[in-house]
Structure formats: C-alpha cells, structure tokens
Amino acid sequence: MIDNDKVNFHFDIDGDNFTTAGEASVKIKKALRQMGFSADTIRRVSVAMYEGEINMVIHADGGEADVNVYPNKIEIILADKGPGIPDIEKAMQAGYSTAPDDIRSLGFGAGMGLPNMKKYTDSIDIQTEVGVGTTVTMVVNV
Amino acid sequence: MKIREIVKLLDARVLCGEELLDGEVNSACGCDMMSDVLAFVKEQAVLITGLCNPQVVRTAEMMDMRCIVFVRGKVPPKDVVALAEDSGIVILASDERMYVACGKLYANGLSGGSVVSD
Numbered sequence: 001m002i003d004n005d006k007v008n009f010h011f012d013i014d015g016d017n018f019t020t021a022g023e024a025s026v027k028i029k030k031a032l033r034q035m036g037f038s039a040d041t042i043r044r045v046s047v048a049m050y051e052g053e054i055n056m057v058i059h060a061d062g063g064e065a066d067v068n069v070y071p072n073k074i075e076i077i078l079a080d081k082g083p084g085i086p087d088i089e090k091a092m093q094a095g096y097s098t099a100p101d102d103i104r105s106l107g108f109g110a111g112m113g114l115p116n117m118k119k120y121t122d123s124i125d126i127q128t129e130v131g132v133g134t135t136v137t138m139v140v141n142v
Numbered sequence: 143m144k145i146r147e148i149v150k151l152l153d154a155r156v157l158c159g160e161e162l163l164d165g166e167v168n169s170a171c172g173c174d175m176m177s178d179v180l181a182f183v184k185e186q187a188v189l190i191t192g193l194c195n196p197q198v199v200r201t202a203e204m205m206d207m208r209c210i211v212f213v214r215g216k217v218p219p220k221d222v223v224a225l226a227e228d229s230g231i232v233i234l235a236s237d238e239r240m241y242v243a244c245g246k247l248y249a250n251g252l253s254g255g256s257v258v259s260d
Contacts, residue, residue, distance in 0.1 A: 019221075022200040026229075029204065039206065047180050047204050054197075094181075104175075107193045107201075112177035119181070 007035075007069040013053055013080075015062025018106060024065050025050035035069065037142065044120040045074050045140050051113045052078040052136055058099050058108065059083065060134065076121075076138045084130035092118065143167055143252050145209050145232050148188065151246050152236040154211060158223050159232030165208050170252050172244040176201040188252070190243055194218040199225040211236055213243045 009031060011024035029046040037045075049065065056063040060082020068075040085091050091098075092114050099109030118124050121138040128134040146163040149156060156163065167187030173179050174193045179201050189202050190211045199222055202210050209232040212218055217235050226233045236243055248254075 019196055022197060026200060026203060043204065043206060050200065050204050051177065051180065106195055107174060107176040107191075107197055110175040110177045112175075112181045116177060116181050 005071055009067040009069075011065040013056050013062045013065055013078075015057055015060065018057055021054050021057040022050050025053055028067050032069070032074070037074075041074070041140060041142055045076065048117045048120045048138050048140070049076050049078075051116045052076065052138070054108055055113045056080045056082070058103050063133075070142075072142055073122075074140045074142060076140075077135065078138075079133065079135040081133040084132055084134055085126065085128040086130050088126055088128065143247075143250065145188075145234075147250070148209065148211065148247065148252075149234060151250055152211060152213075152234065152238050152243050154234035154236040157218070157233040157235055158227040159209070159230070162208070162230065162232050165232070167208055167252070169254060170244070170247055171254070172240050174240075180204060188247070190240060190247075192216055192240055194222060196222050196225055198222070199229065199231060202226075202231055203229045208232060209234065211243060213238055213240045 014020055025046050028049055029042055032042045060080035063080030066077040090096050094115040095111040097109045097111035103109040117138060122141045123139045125137045145165050145167060170188040170190060171179055172190040174191055176197055187207055188209045189207050190213060191198055192214050194216050211234045213236050215237045223233055
C-alpha cells in the first residue's frame with residue numbers, strides 16, 4: 001500500500017499464541033531487506049518491533065502493529081487494548097518486569113523489553129492509560 | 143572458527159544447515175534469556191542455549207546469528223528446526239552442559255564479542 005512516499009505494513013498480533021509471537025517482526029525484517037536498507041537499520045527496527053510484539057502478547061492479549069517506511073525514517077506503531085502501564089518510569093528500568101513466571105521459562109520477562117526498544121530506536125513515545133491500553137510509537141532514522 | 147569445528151568440539155549433531163557448516167563465526171553468546179541476547183549481543187554468530195522454543199530461532203534471526211547450539215541434550219521440536227532451516231540458521235544439539243560448552247568454545251578461541259553500546 002503506497003501513500004505518497006510512505007509504505008505501510010499492517011499486522012494483527014494474536015495475543016493467545018506465544019509460538020507465533022514475532023512473526024510480524026520477521027516479515028518486516030525480510031521486507032526491509034528487500035527494500036535495500038542497511039543491516040544495522042534492519043536489525044534496530046526488527047529487534048525493537050520484536051520486543052514490542054512479545055510485550056503485546058505477554059501483557060495485552062495482542063494488538064495491532066503498523067510499520068510506516070518513509071525515505072528518511074521508519075516508524076513502528078504498536079497499539080493494544082491491554083491493561084496499560086501504571087508506572088512507565090519503572091517499566092523503562094532495565095531488569096524491572098511484571099511478566100508472570102511462566103513467561104520467564106520461555107526466555108522472556110527479564111525486564112529488558114522496553115529498555116531494548118529505547119536502546120535501538122531514535123525516539124520512543126508511550127501513550128498509556130490503565131484499563132484502556134497502550135500505544136508505543138518508535139522511530140528509527142535512516 | 144568454522145561451524146564445522148564447533149560440531150567437533152561439542153560432539154554435536156547437526157539438525158539442519160548441513161550445507162552451511164563451512165560458514166565462519168567470530169563470537170558466541172550463552173544465554174537462556176532472549177531479551178538479554180537482544181540487548182547485549184552484536185554480530186554474534188553463535189547462540190548457545192538450553193531453551194527450545196520458536197522464539198530462540200526468531201531471536202537469533204533478529205540478531206543475524208548463523209548458528210544455534212542446543213545444550214544439555216535438548217532436541218528442539220520439528221517446527222523449531224523448520225523455522226531455522228527457512229532462515230538459513232544452522233542448528234546443533236550437544237549433550238554438553240551450557241558451562242562446559244561455552245568453556246570449550248572459548249578455550250578454542252571463540253570470544254564473547256562486542257557489546258551493543260547505548
């Protein structure tokens with residue numbers, strides 16, 4: 001779907017299935033590779049999106065992901081109708097996690113999700129309301 | 143180090159990617175927490191883990207890793223192997239424990255590699 005000089009990719013993230021979590025990020029990685037972006041840019045976008053996707057599956061019963069590719073930047077928007085984040089400051093701390101123990105046995109819940117998303121992107125904006133949902137917008141400049 | 147040498151050092155079975163064993167790897171990471179792999183590893187070629195789910199393969203793919211070694215005798219399910227095959231990632235299975243597997247590779251010159259800076 002081409003709108004002016006933006007290319008949009010849209011995904012519905014299934015919240016019930018941890019096994020398929022990350023599929024959208026893998027697809028984005030392949031699409032960006034075909035579009036000819038550098039390995040570093042592709043890695044930053046796909047890791048940030050992957051962490052966000054995992055977060056939506058763990059905490060919010062899934063949601064929607066949009067990736068907008070512009071000539072000079074890549075924007076990742078992750079929106080869910082989950083429980084919201086009561087304390088963003090804490091959530092941004094490396095090592096802080098509210099994930100249940102069974103998630104840790106799957107290799108996640110180390111409290112590195114949001115810190116990794118911040119680390120790999122040029123900007124991150126989190127709009128969240130307890131009981132309503134969360135929208136995370138990340139930008140990686142090209 | 144060639145992936146073929148890892149097979150020898152860890153007495154590992156090759157579950158997929160037989161044709162990629164001559165690929166060179168420069169560094170390794172031993173970890174069961176995937177977010178730590180995503181945080182601290184860059185250009186790491188080998189992931190050594192005891193975790194056996196599809197997210198291990200996706201994590202390795204995100205970080206452009208070339209090879210995953212499952213330790214402690216764990217054998218990943220077929221769908222996990224198929225995912226790696228699609229992504230061009232070699233899967234090895236070894237009976238060594240994580241500590242010993244890492245030690246053997248490190249002692250033979252495979253380093254921990256660099257860390258992603260903030």
